[in-house]
Amino acid sequence: MKFQNTAVLSIALVLSACGGGSGGSANSGGATGGANSGIVSGQGCTNKFGRTWTAVDGVKQKLEYFNNVVYGNGVFLGIGYGKAVISRDGENWINVASSGVHGGYALTYALGKIYMVGQTGGLADNRMMASSTIDGTSWDNVIIGDSANPSLQALPNVDPQSMSYGNGRFVxxxxxxxxxxxxxxxxxxxxxxxxxxxxxxxxxxxxANGKFYAGARLNVYVSSDGNTWQTQKIVGDGTFPTTGLTGMQYFNGMYVAVDSQGNIANSSDSINWKTVAKGRVFLPVNGNAIVAGGGQLMAVDSASNFTRDGDDIFYSCDGIQWEKTKVPNGNYSYSIAIGDNIAAGVGSTPIFSKY
Structure with a gap:
């Protein structure tokens, strides 16, 4: 599937933060989103990237379709339906070798490599773990979910949602x-x-901060080793959270999370939360995500078509003061990754922001 840059694709729910508007035309390839569309609290990242976004003409670059992106070792890697694309600047992308992993994947960067889990695409519909030395030209694939193989200790055939690495373990x-x-x-x-x-x-x-966290609607669960889990108590401030956390990061010595209504809050202990930025005022959607990198945070909404606000991206240098800006042509984000001086995302078209 090649990118369609004449219409915004429809999406209900994807992975895992924050109302309609316009920027430049996605057809132009060099169109930029509008300048800062509103300061949420304080001055935020005045001199950081994230204020202005540019649309990439995926059709002109003959890019295969991708809807998930991750950053590591100076390279953005985009993945979609067994296809892979890479970019060093977020603007110029090339198609690279397929990993053999198809839909339903989860990505993470660890140990100098990109790792992902997804479906093999075969009739058995096994789960496969793939790793790449970040250039995307070669992959090491391992089947991890073949219930017919007794050596895998009856491993459950997980439908991948999110993968993290910490304390020497993938979870x-x-x-x-x-x-x-x-x-x-x-x-x-x-x-x-x-x-x-x-x-x-x-x-x-x-x-985050030495522990694994996982969210499920109104509940959050925590584990130090990924093997034994317990329910994490969440105490809000009346505004946050609305119907549950939808993403969390540990940044600048504190926990920062987004909820299903796009509100952003901070916590010193991951239990007691205080709102620092108000999100959308429409219906809650469990499609928000918060990502860290390059000395800042970004919160995006990947479930936008029902609330008309998915073309807003919130960004912050300290996790306390937040600004928001619109991306080009009413675009919205399936996924976003932050590099050292560049951020790249993908929705109806790839987008990027740099100094």
Whole structure:
């Protein structure tokens, strides 16, 4: 599938923060989003990237379709339906070798490589772990979910939602409420008490300040090793959270999270939260995400068409003061990644922002 740059694609819910408007034309390839559309609190990232965004003409660059992007070792890697694209500047992209992993994948950067889990695309619909030395030209693939193979210790066939790395372990949480972990990306184990949590499906997962966190609607769960989990108490301030956290990062010595209505809050202990930025005023959608990198945070809304505000991106240098800006042509983000001096995202077209 090639990019369609004549219409905004429709999306209901993807992964895992924040109303309609216009910037430049996505057809021009060099169109920029409007300048800062409103300061939420203080001056925020006045001299940082994130204020102005540019649309990439994916059709002109003959890019394969991708809807998830991650950054590591100076390269953005985009993945979609078994296809891979890379860019060093967020503006110029090229198609590279397929990893063999198809839909339903989760991405993370760790140990100098990009790792992802997804479906093999075969009739058996196994789960595959793939790793790349970041250039996307070669991949190491390992089947991790073949229930017919007794050596895999009856590993549950997880529907991937989010993968994190920390404390020497990969942890994968699933849309189906399952959790698996691995020390090397090859040998995987089911979390000891995941079934006891009685979670229908996880919306997000992250590694923050030495612990793994996973969110499921109104509840948040925490683990130090990815194997044993417990419910995390959440105390809000009346505004945050609305119907649950939809993403979390640890940044500048504090926890920063976004909720289903696009509100952003801080916490010193991941339990007690105080709102620092108000989000949208429409219906809650569990499509918000918050990402960190390049000395700043960005919150995006990847479930925008029902609320007409998915073309806003919130950004902050300190996690306390936030600004928001619109992206080109009413675009919206499936996924966003932040590099050292550049941020890149993908929605109806790829977009980027730099100094």
């Amino acid at each position: 994968l949480v699933g849309r189906d409420g399952k959790i698996i972990w691995s020390a090397d990306g090859r040998s995987w184990y089911a979390a000891a008490n995941a079934a006891d949590l009685k979670v229908y499906g996880f919306d997000w997962g992250t590694f």
